[in-house]
Amino acid sequence: xxxxxxxxxxxxxxxxxxxxxxxxxxxxxxxxxxxxxxxxxxxxxxxxxxxxxxxxxxxxxxxxxxxxxxxxxxxxxxxxxxxxxxxxxxxxxxxxxxxxxxxxxxxxxxxxxxxxxxxxxxxxxxxxxxxxxxxxxxxxxxxxxxxxxxxxxxxxxxxxxxxxxxxxxxxxxxxxxxxxxxxxxxxxxxxxxxxxxxxxxxxxxxxxxxxxxxxxxxxxxxxxxxxxxxxxxxxxxxxxxxxxxxxxxxxxxxxxxxxxxxxxxxxxxxxxxxxxxxxxxxxxxxxxxxxxxxxxxxxxxxxxxxxxxxxxxxxxxxxxxxxxxxxxxxxxxxxxxxxxxxxxxxxxxxxxxxxxxxxxxxxxxxxxxxxxxxxxxxxxxxxxxxxxxxxxxxxxxxxxxxxxxxxxxxxxxxxxxxxxxxxxxxxxxxxxxxxxxxxxxxxxxxxxxxxxxxxxxxxxxxxxxxxxxxxxxxxxxx
RNA sequence: GGCGAGUUGGCGGAGUGGUGACGCAGCGGAUUGCAAAUCCGUGUACAGGAGUUCGAUUCUCCUACUCGCCUCCA
Numbered sequence: 001x002x003x004x005x006x007x008x009x010x011x012x013x014x015x016x017x018x019x020x021x022x023x024x025x026x027x028x029x030x031x032x033x034x035x036x037x038x039x040x041x042x043x044x045x046x047x048x049x050x051x052x053x054x055x056x057x058x059x060x061x062x063x064x065x066x067x068x069x070x071x072x073x074x075x076x077x078x079x080x081x082x083x084x085x086x087x088x089x090x091x092x093x094x095x096x097x098x099x100x101x102x103x104x105x106x107x108x109x110x111x112x113x114x115x116x117x118x119x120x121x122x123x124x125x126x127x128x129x130x131x132x133x134x135x136x137x138x139x140x141x142x143x144x145x146x147x148x149x150x151x152x153x154x155x156x157x158x159x160x161x162x163x164x165x166x167x168x169x170x171x172x173x174x175x176x177x178x179x180x181x182x183x184x185x186x187x188x189x190x191x192x193x194x195x196x197x198x199x200x201x202x203x204x205x206x207x208x209x210x211x212x213x214x215x216x217x218x219x220x221x222x223x224x225x226x227x228x229x230x231x232x233x234x235x236x237x238x239x240x241x242x243x244x245x246x247x248x249x250x251x252x253x254x255x256x257x258x259x260x261x262x263x264x265x266x267x268x269x270x271x272x273x274x275x276x277x278x279x280x281x282x283x284x285x286x287x288x289x290x291x292x293x294x295x296x297x298x299x300x301x302x303x304x305x306x307x308x309x310x311x312x313x314x315x316x317x318x319x320x321x322x323x324x325x326x327x328x329x330x331x332x333x334x335x336x337x338x339x340x341x342x343x344x345x346x347x348x349x350x351x352x353x354x355x356x357x358x359x360x361x362x363x364x365x366x367x368x369x370x371x372x373x374x375x376x377x378x379x380x381x382x383x384x385x386x387x388x389x390x391x392x393x394x395x396x397x398x399x400x401x402x403x404x405x406x407x408x409x410x411x412x413x414x415x416x417x418x419x420x421x422x423x424x425x426x427x428x429x430x431x432x433x434x435x436x437x438x439x440x441x442x443x444x445x446x447x448x449x450x451x452x453x454x455x456x457x458x459x460x461x462x463x464x465x466x467x468x469x470x471x472x473x474x475x476x477x478x
Numbered sequence: 479g480g481c482g483a484g485u486u487g488g489c490g491g492a493g494u495g496g497u498g499a500c501g502c503a504g505c506g507g508a509u510u511g512c513a514a515a516u517c518c519g520u521g522u523a524c525a526g527g528a529g530u531u532c533g534a535u536u537c538u539c540c541u542a543c544u545c546g547c548c549u550c551c552a
Contacts (some may be wrong), residue, residue: 031552039552046552078550166480167548209550231552236481239552256496263483264546271546300501301491305484306545312489314537316502326515351492363500370501371517437511448514455515464515 006227007304009235009259010159014355017258019226024056025065029217029256031234032070034117035097036079038281039104039297041309042231042272043266046305048295049262049303049356050315051110051392052230056352059344059390068113069220071213073097074120075196075206090196094118102123104282107291108298109392113297115220118211123198126207127213130187130200130251138248142178150183153244159259160236181363185241186265187211210241218246223253226255232261249367262303280309292393293317293467299358299391322466323369324388326453328395329464338382345383360393396465417471420478421452428454432440432461450474 001282004017030050033043050068057066074094083090130146134137135322138152148163150156157163164183186208191197197204200238218223222245230239239259246255264271267278285294296317300308328467345368351360388395426441429438444454451469455462 033552034550042552044552049552058484075552095520162548163480232482233547233551236548262552264552266545273506305491308490310490312502316490319502323515359490359494359500363492366501432511435511443513444513453515456510456513457515466515 002349002353004056004060005223005355006258006260007355008209008257009232011365013259014018019061020258021224021226021254024061025067026052026061026219027069028057028227028229028435029069029071029213029221029225030113030228031213031230031238032072033097033101034073034076034078035094035101036082037077037140038283039101039243040272040279040281041100041267041285043340044108044294045265045298045303046106046186046229046231046262047105047110047310048108048298049391050260052299052352052356052358053227054111054113054227054378055348055390055392059349060353065114067221069115069117069217071216072074072101072111072118073209073212074118074207075212076099080195085470094390100283104286107286107294108282109291109295109394117216119216119334119412121205122212122215124220125210125219126397127188127198127200128214129218132249133245136248138244139187140180141294142201144205145186146188146202147179147184148187148241149180149187150250151181151245153248155247156183157236157240159243160241162236162240168435185210185237187245190470193329195352202428211240212401214242214245214249217242217251217256223250223255225256227258227260228256229260229262232263235259258304263306265298265307265309266294267308269375269383271311272401284401289314290321290467292321292395294405295392296321298429302359303356318467320366320469321393321451324365324384324393325467325469326464327369327384328388330377331385334378334381336378336385338386338389341410345387346437348390349386358391363393367374416478417474421447421463424477425454425463428461447476449478 003417005014006017007014016027021027030046030051033039039047039097050070054068057068059087072094079093081094082088086093098118106112130139131149134141134146137149139148141147143347157167164181165451167183168200177249188200188202188205190203190205193204195206197206217228218401228239228242246253253272266272267276268282270276271281296315297309300313300317311380345364347364348361352366353355354360357464363385365384368380368381368387385395386428424447428443431437431443447454447463450473451466452465452474
């Protein structure tokens with residue numbers, strides 16, 4: 001069995017994944033979105049990173065032996081603020097945003113996690129956890145709030161390498177009169193009648209930011225599980241607080257054994273922000289780029305290194321994806337299939353198992369997709385398409401500015417369109433035979449326009465889609 | 479101020495104690511009506527300094543610079 005090695009933030013070292021909580025089974029929790037707005041590119045990075053890991057885990061341990069939990073935080077002050085701004089009900093905002101998120105992440109080729117719990121469905125579990133923390137002397141109620149007592153947990157700050165005293169010295173903490181220590185954080189806060197709230201021993205209120213993840217991971221994965229992931233900006237305070245809550249509420253468990261953090265995404269060398277005008281949502285980009293191109297860019301540097309999203313990288317990704325797509329067209333033309341027994345390339349598996357070295361996996365893809373190997377064409381095409389799919393690329397089934405339509409619908413539409421494309425290639429051949437190059441070029445230009453490459457071969461003209469293929473435009477040729 | 483990450487050829491980006499991936503771009507060639515695609519060929523890179531070593535881009539220290547977190551954030 002492939003040994004998977006992962007960098008553990010907790011120990012600052014790469015270590016083997018040893019699924020021993022439940023032997024042979026892996027539990028993974030990744031912090032999901034707070035649903036109040038469209039997912040941006042930065043939100044997409046961890047989704048893709050942990051999707052690659054999820055795919056690897058499913059391959060190594062078997063799909064039924066991997067539980068991947070990614071939550072939706074649907075109670076939060078940002079959501080309340082959004083409701084106030086727009087005058088819309090909170091439920092409508094969270095439901096809509098949740099669906100947007102699922103659509104956008106699917107476009108990026110991300111598999112749905114095994115479990116996608118919503119925070120509001122776990123309020124009783126949160127209350128129970130808070131009660132346990134109070135009972136064990138790790139939390140206290142004050143003025144309708146319940147706060148976690150950071151001084152009661154000696155290891156507080158260990159994950160992020162900070163000490164409580166240092167952080168207080170940093171002095172950028174909110175000092176509320178009801179806090180025993182400035183670093184204490186809120187587990188529960190009171191809600192006025194106009195705010196979302198649930199009954200609790202401390203009055204009507206709502207959970208603080210961090211408890212939901214502790215409560216949901218405990219409910220779905222238990223007191224110990226293998227992997228916890230998220231962006232490295234969550235390391236402090238979010239993950240630190242999760243650890244404190246979970247370890248104090250369930251001291252008999254380990255909570256997460258391996259902590260993984262992806263580095264931040266930047267845009268053209270700067271932090272993505274609305275004020276800099278370099279802020280992009282996945283939804284925005286989907287009108288210009290295929291999900292595969294976005295996925296490729298997001299996978300093109302190691303997850304623990306910063307990723308700079310730039311125009312030139314997008315262009316480079318298009319070149320690569322076009323090549324893969326052309327090979328995929330040949331694969332389809334040859335009526336090939338990926339056999340059930342298909343095994344991903346050993347070099348790709350080894351690269352991914354080595355702390356998700358996706359760039360090294362791409363190197364192998366480059367070897368498979370370039371160079372002269374005409375004598376092994378069918379085999380090679382199966383390798384290319386099989387491995388690309390393993391890495392989460394849809395190769396055309398989701399390509400084009402409208403990747404959202406279902407595969408089944410797409411197949412029928414594509415068949416009629418493909419016939420037309422072949423017909424146009426025949427027209428080019430006829431024109432060239434009569435040396436009517438102007439006509440041949442004009443037909444070629446029309447094909448290019450919809451994102452189809454025209455290949456001049458000894459056996460006549462052929463078409464292959466490139467990454468700019470636009471299904472809707474191609475339909476107009478029929 | 480505290481904590482952390484990083485600095486590899488024009489660009490992107492792996493990796494290694496012993497002449498140094500891979501991709502994009504460029505250049506040359508094949509092919510082509512011209513292209514595109516494809517194929518073949520082509521690269522004086524490891525921030526600076528000191529040290530360890532037979533030998534360092536790879537280990538150690540220092541300097542410079544960049545970036546992130548410490549506040550909502552993936």
